[in-house]
Amino acid sequence: MRSVRIAAAQTPEFREDVEAALDHAIGVAARAEADGAALLLFPEGFLQGYLTDEASARRVAFDLASAEFAAVLDRFPKSGPVLVMGLIEIEEGRLFNTAVVVEQGVLIGRYRKAHLLSGEQAFEAGKESPHFAIGDLRYGINICYDTNFPEAAQKIAALGASLILCLSNNMMPREKADIFKRLHNAVRGERCRETGLWLISSDVTGERDGRIAWGPTAVLNRQGQVVAQLPLEEPGLLLFDFPCGGQEAGARPK
Template identity: 30%
Template structure:
């Protein structure tokens, strides 16, 4: 699978401008591109609560349809984010459009970040995967990657590749780089993280997008603010799982907590004991 890590500047609450930049990247992507991955809230940026109704979109909105059309014309899958409005409220949502222009996967961010998400978005509650170019793909958004349970949920759904649509600001950029390497290694799958660049809402976004293989090896990263490409070989997933498999070998042990003195007389201990 050939992936374009399309890190880009995003204008908060300016859907038309962001859409224009996205469509340009899709039209001009290299001919052998299978998948383009954009950052978190690519279309909308981070809206304020009073901007949700004017910036929010549904999966049937014109900008989404235009991206579907562009994906179909180029036979390229596209992953992007936006502010989704629904009957249940607003969500920080990612869509994965396949090469025929159909919505293959929708994911709503489950772990909300205080500065940009709280008071604006509701939290999602589901994880899912789909197949793109012979790889099973799942998606996470920004802060999600800091929680091992999110990537593990996708691994349990047999994901070969985890896409992380990122909107991570300075000084926290290195946190997600470290986290995505760990998530790839501990779940023996590829991970691709694409962050935005530039300024927005008084924040600075460093890019630092990265692709990691199932051994935790960095395959490519962007250090100059430009999009980068990477080729993923599914055989690498099989190699990482050949001798040992974390999902097979892990032990799920129910635990209970007991407080008190330990057997050797040390007081005030807290013990985790199989329940």
Template identity: 20%
Template sequence: MKNLVIALVQMESKVGKIDKNLFKIKKHIDTAALNQVDIICFPELSVTGYSPENSQEYAEMVPGYSSKILSQWAQDKQITILAGICEKNQSLNPYITQVICMTDGNVFKYRKTHLAPHEVAFFSPGNDLPVFDIPQVRFGIEICWELHFPQITTFLSLQGAELIFCPYASARTPKDRQQSWHIFLPARAYDNRIFIASCNTIGQDFGGGLMVCDPEGHIVVEDHQGKESMIIANLDSSIIESIRNPNNQSLFQSYYPKFLRNELF
């Protein structure tokens, strides 16, 4: 991992109002680019809006209309963009997908594998937990409900992920969201010696929230004011390198038993 700058956005996305949502997303991307951000992450289903009951109506293909626009912005601004799209799935229920638009024009996607109980009737689960690479970092994605399963974070860490983005569409008040994240996000970061970066939707019942934790479990920055905003965080690679460097035997042996070291390194 190298030092990098990330941005997280909490925003309101209107269901089915794709062009309006994209316009709002573009404004944040422009601001992030001015601040030399390397990666920007938007909430779950930020492009198409979150409404399980109407998911078939506003689902779209990936690659498709929105992902092509996002990809062009990623290339123009030289910033990696992570945004949520309801992905069409032929005759089956759509996926909750986070698209990853790289600066070289490549577009990847992560499909939510663990659906919340109220989502099961309306969406199809993904079946893969990939990691993605840019020059500065290897990262993974967990979407909302998936953070309730600590094994996912561990699996991604074992694949070499140094940073995990956690886009949410969680109907909690700002206070409830903050209290909940304070319990398990630092734990996920500390137990797996990994950076965690989380952002939530705002509007209707969604209370928003932004938080970044470092591999020591410390909260680097957070925003729980319940208003649309973006935070920018500088991630110091030395924190994770000092832990994951095999030459640092005391830390390395303490946090990664032999069978895990063989898998990870």
């Protein structure tokens, strides 16, 4: 059976500190490359932080066609896994909660969050659901709240993909975080069962201003079962041998 090693990072939260975020990402990418990963997933809003205040978001947003973002791409490794990373994007004055797909320092695609929370009014909703491939592995992207909507996963399944990449940022007030701690995987598991897709998620972790992020960073199979997960509230790298065309796979938490 052919397999592709995929990886997801559970990271600290970086807010308005692109250099620190890049340094962290480069270090994680080196570890993933050393362990043979072909794909590495980072959280929602990882590069600049999950900033939903419009003034803050505009201050740090990147136009993906700009020289400034070209300089960011130049920092990415020129070997190793394809990187999928959350960031705040601006295009013609419009803000988007975006995931970029980068291969050896080259931008090969993007996905814009389609389903926005009431607190995300600074952003416009994305309209497209592209899919990507690494060898025999075909995948699509959801960003956090997208996974509450069956149609978001169904669009990925309709494209012939087998895996959902879920970028998340669940830094919440502690009481709310405790309520939702076990619900994230439950909701994602519903999407897997409905579509027959696998899912891998990446989330932030840590505490800030009375808020806490537990994670989870995990892999769910087609039956919606958690088959691999990093410990909650600990940064780490999850490696997983994804089966292309089969049911069995192996997890390698680091």
